[in-house]
Amino acid sequence: MNTNVKAIAAPQTSERSNLLTAAFAVLMGVGIIFVTGHVQAAALHDAAHDVRHATGFPCH
Amino acid sequence: MFSRLVTSAVFAGAVAGLLVALLQLVFVQPVLLHAELYETGQLVHFGGLPNTATPELPGFDLMRNGLSVLFTMMVYCGYALILVAVMSTADDALVTPRMGMIWGLAGFVAAQLAPAMSLPPEVPGVAAADVQLRQFWWFATVAMAAGAMWILAFRFNMYGIAAAALLLMLPHIIGAPQPDAFAGPVPTELGALFAARSLGIGLAAWIILGAFCAYFWNKEGEAA
Numbered sequence: 001m002n003t004n005v006k007a008i009a010a011p012q013t014s015e016r017s018n019l020l021t022a023a024f025a026v027l028m029g030v031g032i033i034f035v036t037g038h039v040q041a042a043a044l045h046d047a048a049h050d051v052r053h054a055t056g057f058p059c060h
Numbered sequence: 061m062f063s064r065l066v067t068s069a070v071f072a073g074a075v076a077g078l079l080v081a082l083l084q085l086v087f088v089q090p091v092l093l094h095a096e097l098y099e100t101g102q103l104v105h106f107g108g109l110p111n112t113a114t115p116e117l118p119g120f121d122l123m124r125n126g127l128s129v130l131f132t133m134m135v136y137c138g139y140a141l142i143l144v145a146v147m148s149t150a151d152d153a154l155v156t157p158r159m160g161m162i163w164g165l166a167g168f169v170a171a172q173l174a175p176a177m178s179l180p181p182e183v184p185g186v187a188a189a190d191v192q193l194r195q196f197w198w199f200a201t202v203a204m205a206a207g208a209m210w211i212l213a214f215r216f217n218m219y220g221i222a223a224a225a226l227l228l229m230l231p232h233i234i235g236a237p238q239p240d241a242f243a244g245p246v247p248t249e250l251g252a253l254f255a256a257r258s259l260g261i262g263l264a265a266w267i268i269l270g271a272f273c274a275y276f277w278n279k280e281g282e283a284a
Contacts, residue, residue, distance in 0.1 A: 022146070025069070026141065026142050029140070031138075032138030033138040036134045036135050038195050048127070048131040050125075051084075054128075054258055054261070055172075056176055056179075056180075056259070057198065058188070058194035
């Protein structure tokens, strides 16, 4: 009986942790897009200028 | 799981980003450099004699284009993290390189086509509203369109379709921040060509990215 409960409980926990992992990766991705594509600091803007235009990000 | 996700996303983003950067250098950069001749006033569109449509453009600038390649790779690593993360929650049968192209297509709609409908890719020098307002609208629109793509893919029923349609239309009904006056010095021919090239390469970029994301996600799964 106990084993059964564990067998059912285990995948749920792992599914939840997988979802959390995926959510964290999405946040990291958004962070990278924000820094490379949107932060207006002069050095970043100048270095990424052509990419921002070519990729359709709002620039300037 | 986390290292599999990050590793496959970085590989996919780097390979796709490198290919996309080369495509952009060939197909988008010449239009951008041409437009900059108008932005800087070296060419003037109105009030004089017609300009040649094929002026001499600045040559290959290693520093400038090298930075573009680097930043394109980083941008697509960011997109790859998001795409692989969503792929990791889906059924294995849906994550193959061939299906990856469809994932990429959905990513293109969300990240490029949807915002472009009200904020078309800007050629340098165009008049535009405040950049922070446009960025806010851009992120909101991309998030809503991405949600719509997810609903269409995974909750395909009457309510889902209606919700997706609403999410796709709403940002454009509300409207993107627009400039008070048009003052762009660049000929409309160049502006249109730039937007079309940017979207066309964007489509290719996302299809390549989707295929590589699925490929590396599976490959890293075998290795684990």
